[in-house]
Amino acid sequence: MAPVPTRLNVAPVPPDEIFALNGAYFADPNPQKVSLGVGVYRTDDGKPWPLPVVEKTEKVLAAENDLMRHEYTAIEGDVPFLGLARDLMFGFESGDGDKEAKARIASVQTVAGTGANHLGALFLAHHMKPRTVWLSNPSWANHMTIWELAGVPRKTYPYYHAATRSFDFDGMMNTLETEAEEGDVVLLHACAHNPTGLDPNKEQWIAIAEVCERKKLFPFFDSAYQGFASGSVEEDAWAVRYFFNNKPDMEMCVAQSFSKNFGLYGQRVGAFHYVTNRSATSIRDIVVNNLCHLIRGEFSMGPRIGTTIVKKILTNDELIADWHQDLQVMSSRIKTMRQALYDELVRLQTPGTWEHIIEQNGMFSYTGLTPKQVYALKDQYHIYLLKSGRASISGLSEKNVKYVAQAIDYVIRNIL
Structure with missing residues (x-):
């Protein structure tokens, strides 16, 4: 029996860069790997951080056992x-x-x-x-x-x-x-x-x-x-x-x-x-x-x-106060990591100017790295960020920031 042709008119769509990059990171067995791609907050240990106020609230809701939660x-x-x-x-x-x-x-x-x-x-x-x-x-x-x-x-x-x-x-x-x-x-x-x-x-x-x-x-x-x-x-x-x-x-x-x-x-x-x-x-x-x-x-x-x-x-006023404190924890850690990366690049005398890292705001930094430099970071140092040079600062920690700065210093000096 002859095969029946499909009625679909479809062409391949490029994979989403962020999710593809995240998949490559998780598949990488290297113990020094660093994820600076996906925009998700991480602790200094690189772990997800359920907000303490959210965990407290979940316990309250579980105790209330409101049957309407399934409606x-x-x-x-x-x-x-x-x-x-x-x-x-x-x-x-x-x-x-x-x-x-x-x-x-x-x-x-x-x-x-x-x-x-x-x-x-x-x-x-x-x-x-x-x-x-x-x-x-x-x-x-x-x-x-x-x-x-x-x-x-x-x-x-x-x-x-x-x-x-x-x-x-x-x-x-x-x-x-x-x-x-x-x-x-x-x-x-x-x-x-x-x-x-x-x-x-x-x-x-x-x-x-x-x-x-x-x-x-x-x-x-x-x-x-x-x-x-x-x-x-x-x-x-x-x-x-x-x-x-x-x-x-x-x-x-x-x-x-x-x-x-x-x-x-x-x-x-x-x-x-x-x-x-x-x-x-x-x-x-x-x-x-x-x-x-x-x-x-x-x-x-x-x-x-x-x-x-x-x-x-x-x-709930008490929970609102807890939430504001959690916001301060997250935003402060991001700012601390920005400063730490900047300080390390300055210490290494990495060519170029790096003030933009501490002048930028929020989760992401547009580092100024070229696609070739980004690929070198991934291939040689197992550091993952978008080819545009966008880095998720939440992926930095006290444990890896020197390693990341040294890698950036290398690609800046050696890869145009």
Whole structure:
């Protein structure tokens, strides 16, 4: 019998670099191997770190034995969680004092930050039909994939100035001023830019908000590191809150992740917030309704366990204090490792300038290493980072930082 041809028209898709790199790291038997690829917090022993406040909360929840933990939620998700997520992101206090401002925000639960970005892109593609989405160059690689799958043409604005290893504010602003058109979406990292670790300062954020308002651009914030980057949830939400509070006639949206700041990587906890302008609050419920239509056809509703943990923490003053302490532990260790790597490269008199390592912010550093140097680190030293030179600082420790610095020193001196 002759074989039946497939009806599919498919071609190979390149593997995801981060997950492929992580797989290669785990398969490597070398005892000195170092993972600087995947963006997951690690202790100084290189181990995962369930936040102590999360472990405490899990014990409380287990003792409560709430049978509803196995039930469905609503399509829009865990409604009490959504109110807490919104208040955390936009800085609302408890009570009704912010009732009018809250009325501008349509919120739904998502499958972590990736799901929030995807749902937002799909919603805007269906209902706003932007001609272009502007992504920073470089940006998180998944941003490109998400907007490609949503069918929205992508363009990039300059973000990283390679010669000085600094934020290219002038290049970004010039491109948005001269090339972006009314109705275009501008993807902005709320803090701890991935992959560069470079953020606008507050004066620059004010200028970015002004150009978005004047040119009628649509800001789309990706907030993956609130509280994790600086240790302060207020500081890391500053840009989002400035746009929201100072540009009330401008619509925007926020994709919010709880993976990093609560250590809930596997629980997939996220939210998407669409912000109407102050004259259009009457459409908020319609926005939620349309978001729910997309959710129902894709995953029906978000998972429950992670949101229950977040809810329990954010509604208990003692647990909130514990969580803030855990945020300080994580952010402080990242900063300590940045300083340790910088100090060791300076001690070795490694050619070039390395101030950017301590000037950058958050989990990642854009090291400035070339792809050839990155491959040499992997092949000769079993040190794994992305070919762009992006390194996850959380993979550094007191035990391996000298080894990593010596390896970087070697490839800088010997491999162009």
